Amino acid sequence: MTEFLQHLVNGLSVGTIYALIALGYTMVYGVLKLINFAHGDVYMVGAFSGLYLARGLGVDQSPSLFKALLVFFGSIVVCAALGVIIERFAYRPLRHQPRLTALITAIGVSFLLEYGFQLPPVTQGSVPFPPGPTPRFFPEPFPRVDYAPFGVHVSNYDMVSLAVAVGLMFLLQFIVYRTKFGTAMRAVSFDSSVAGLMGINVNRVISWTFALGSGLAAAAALLVAGSRPTINPLMGLMPGIKAFVAAVFGGIGNVPGAMVGGLVLGLAEEYVAGYALSSYRDGIAFAMLILVLLLRPAGLFGRVRAEKV
Amino acid sequence: MEQVKLALRSALPFLIALPVLWGVSEVLRYYEFTSFQYILMMAFIDVILAVSLNVINGFTGQFSIGHAGFMAIGAYTAAKITLAARGLEIIGLPPGISDQVIFLLALLAGMCTASIAGFLVGMPSLRLRGDYLAIVTLGFNEIIRVVIENTSFLGQATGLSGLPRRTTLVWVGMGAMATILMARRLVGSTHGRALLAIREDEVAAEAMGVNTTGYKVRAFVISAAFAGLAGGLLVHLIQLCTPRSFTFVKSIEVVVMVVLGGMGSITGSVIAAFVLRFGVEALREAQQYRMVLYSMLLIVLMLTRPTGLFGTREIWDWLPRLRRNRAEGGAR
Numbered sequence: 001m002t003e004f005l006q007h008l009v010n011g012l013s014v015g016t017i018y019a020l021i022a023l024g025y026t027m028v029y030g031v032l033k034l035i036n037f038a039h040g041d042v043y044m045v046g047a048f049s050g051l052y053l054a055r056g057l058g059v060d061q062s063p064s065l066f067k068a069l070l071v072f073f074g075s076i077v078v079c080a081a082l083g084v085i086i087e088r089f090a091y092r093p094l095r096h097q098p099r100l101t102a103l104i105t106a107i108g109v110s111f112l113l114e115y116g117f118q119l120p121p122v123t124q125g126s127v128p129f130p131p132g133p134t135p136r137f138f139p140e141p142f143p144r145v146d147y148a149p150f151g152v153h154v155s156n157y158d159m160v161s162l163a164v165a166v167g168l169m170f171l172l173q174f175i176v177y178r179t180k181f182g183t184a185m186r187a188v189s190f191d192s193s194v195a196g197l198m199g200i201n202v203n204r205v206i207s208w209t210f211a212l213g214s215g216l217a218a219a220a221a222l223l224v225a226g227s228r229p230t231i232n233p234l235m236g237l238m239p240g241i242k243a244f245v246a247a248v249f250g251g252i253g254n255v256p257g258a259m260v261g262g263l264v265l266g267l268a269e270e271y272v273a274g275y276a277l278s279s280y281r282d283g284i285a286f287a288m289l290i291l292v293l294l295l296r297p298a299g300l301f302g303r304v305r306a307e308k309v
Numbered sequence: 310m311e312q313v314k315l316a317l318r319s320a321l322p323f324l325i326a327l328p329v330l331w332g333v334s335e336v337l338r339y340y341e342f343t344s345f346q347y348i349l350m351m352a353f354i355d356v357i358l359a360v361s362l363n364v365i366n367g368f369t370g371q372f373s374i375g376h377a378g379f380m381a382i383g384a385y386t387a388a389k390i391t392l393a394a395r396g397l398e399i400i401g402l403p404p405g406i407s408d409q410v411i412f413l414l415a416l417l418a419g420m421c422t423a424s425i426a427g428f429l430v431g432m433p434s435l436r437l438r439g440d441y442l443a444i445v446t447l448g449f450n451e452i453i454r455v456v457i458e459n460t461s462f463l464g465q466a467t468g469l470s471g472l473p474r475r476t477t478l479v480w481v482g483m484g485a486m487a488t489i490l491m492a493r494r495l496v497g498s499t500h501g502r503a504l505l506a507i508r509e510d511e512v513a514a515e516a517m518g519v520n521t522t523g524y525k526v527r528a529f530v531i532s533a534a535f536a537g538l539a540g541g542l543l544v545h546l547i548q549l550c551t552p553r554s555f556t557f558v559k560s561i562e563v564v565v566m567v568v569l570g571g572m573g574s575i576t577g578s579v580i581a582a583f584v585l586r587f588g589v590e591a592l593r594e595a596q597q598y599r600m601v602l603y604s605m606l607l608i609v610l611m612l613t614r615p616t617g618l619f620g621t622r623e624i625w626d627w628l629p630r631l632r633r634n635r636a637e638g639g640a641r
Contacts, residue, residue, distance in 0.1 A: 034440075035440045035443075035444065090608060090612070094612065094615075097615055099440060100372050100440070101611050102611075103440050104564070104568060104607055104611050105608050105612070107374070107561065107564070107607065108604045108605070108606075108611065109604070109608060110604075111561065111601075111603065111607070112601060112604040112605060114600075115600035115601045115604065116604075118597065119597060119598070119601065120597065237557075241444075241447070241451075244444065245448075248444075279455075279458070279459045280455055280456075280459060282451065282455050283452045283455035285448075286448030286449070286451050287452065289444065289445065289448050290445060290448060293441060293445060297441070
């Protein structure tokens with residue numbers, strides 16, 4: 001029973017992270033019909049910008065809650081800007097090209113970030129830039145406290161992470177379904193050319209969508225960096241792909257679907273790896289993806305649309 | 310008589326290539342250009358990979374980014390067979406020739422298993438389009454890697470070592486020749502026309518009675534078989550078979566070759582494979598910049614010339630004397 005609960009806790013904490021990243025995928029797919037392959041690497045950039053900010057503010061010498069918040073929101077802003085820049089220069093010129101063209105560009109951007117961050121350093125400092133391939137430790141903004149109710153290990157980082165992630169998801173739900181911007185975004189997702197005719201500035205909506213998704217990825221990265229504190233330039237590859245699986249599982253383009261998909265994937269991984277096939281953890285997501293696509297290609301909440309000629 | 314002539318004609322390229330390749334490799338050995346010979350062999354393996362991926366990505370218009378998975382299957386099958394057959398000799402043959410025959414059988418077995426895998430991956434492509442298919446092939450590539458890393462029979466993460474060095478310039482050259490001929494003849498055949506039709510417009514092709522799913526699966530099977538061949542040749546060149554040689558990064562390298570050369574152009578793929586392989590060797594000191602260069606190449610190419618260097622054309626389309634009537638499909 002203890003083991004079961006422990007897996008539940010771990011699964012939820014991984015699952016919320018997947019869900020946050022998956023939201024970025026699903027929103028971008030919704031408005032552009034593009035798999036933003038570079039999204040996992042935006043998540044990695046989020047972790048590193050958090051590291052630079054934390055070092056710059058001296059979080060390891062004198063940790064404080066204010067600095068932690070500054071780091072958190074600072075890297076969200078950095079990543080949002082990065083997302084907008086990527087969209088502006090890599091995807092927007094290709095919007096009227098075949099979709100594969102943009103997908104190839106996205107793969108290119110992803111590799112550029114991954115391997116660009118592994119280049120030999122240009123600037124010196126406590127953490128050089130680019131940081132190089134060595135894993136780095138993320139400073140802890142507040143002391144770690146472990147609790148063990150019923151023998152289940154939970155740290156205060158896990159609780160903060162879960163609370164923040166759930167809070168962000170509610171915030172996003174509010175933005176998408178209750179604000180003017182959210183309405184515009186859903187309109188663009190439904191039919192961008194008609195939305196443009198109705199006076200919606202499609203380019204601006206797409207830019208903001210990228211900003212929102214990338215900001216969520218940065219938040220996810222910082223929540224992960226808090227509980228599992230090493231970061232490296234390739235850290236975004238696997239979570240990125242798995243979050244994509246989560247988005248497809250929930251029905252890509254569907255916001256609540258991405259949340260559910262992330263949680264289901266996190267729990268599935270944790271339970272399958274914990275009880276049966278521990279070394280196959282990374283394969284589970286792909287097996288799940290192939291099954292979903294074979295059995296229900298539109299995903300859990302996706303609607304099947306007839307193909308128009 | 311007519312049939313003998315036909316058979317001779319189709320075997321002609323091989324009959325010409327064999328002595329030429331053998332001569333080149335002897336000359337290279339005589340002057341001890343060992344590293345050049347090695348790079349040349351790697352380039353030929355890249356040619357096999359790029360041309361075979363072009364069958365899916367270029368001719369059929371699907372987008373696979375899991376080519377290294379098929380490579381891995383072919384490589385492990387071939388490696389297992391040559392390891393098991395070490396010390397064995399086929400009765401009645403001198404040892405040198407017997408080894409070569411066993412190697413050929415191992416490569417063919419690798420092609421078979423890889424094509425079975427291609428069939429299994431091709432099946433989901435029956436319901437998936439474009440970008441979803443890309444992710445499934447990527448996922449398949451990762452599953453292969455995870456499975457290999459967890460199977461003690463296949464040496465787990467350390468892989469299989471101590472393979473005999475069987476791959477020679479003649480072997481890779483003939484492999485590349487076979488792949489190019491396969492692709493060339495495929496495009497000219499009914500099957501190839503069906504593939505091109507699927508690329509140009511899937512719905513229209515289906516309306517014209519092309520069994521789109523069947524042809525897509527066939528394209529996957531053919532392409533996977535040759536990827537398996539490349540895998541088998543590669544591991545018998547570097548004498549080591551590890552999952553690290555067949556990661557996602559390898560798949561992307563092949564995709565870069567195909568995209569650079571032009572999706573749908575065989576000569577484009579060949580030239581891109583040679584350019585990238587020799588370019589990488591020339592920039593050996595700048596090894597860490599390689600992937601950055603590849604990624605920038607992809608982005609810049611897509612932004613400025615999404616058709617690649619050659620588009621769907623072949624190099625002889627620019628030779629005025631040999632210019633053919635390009636009434637065939639695929640001309641932009």
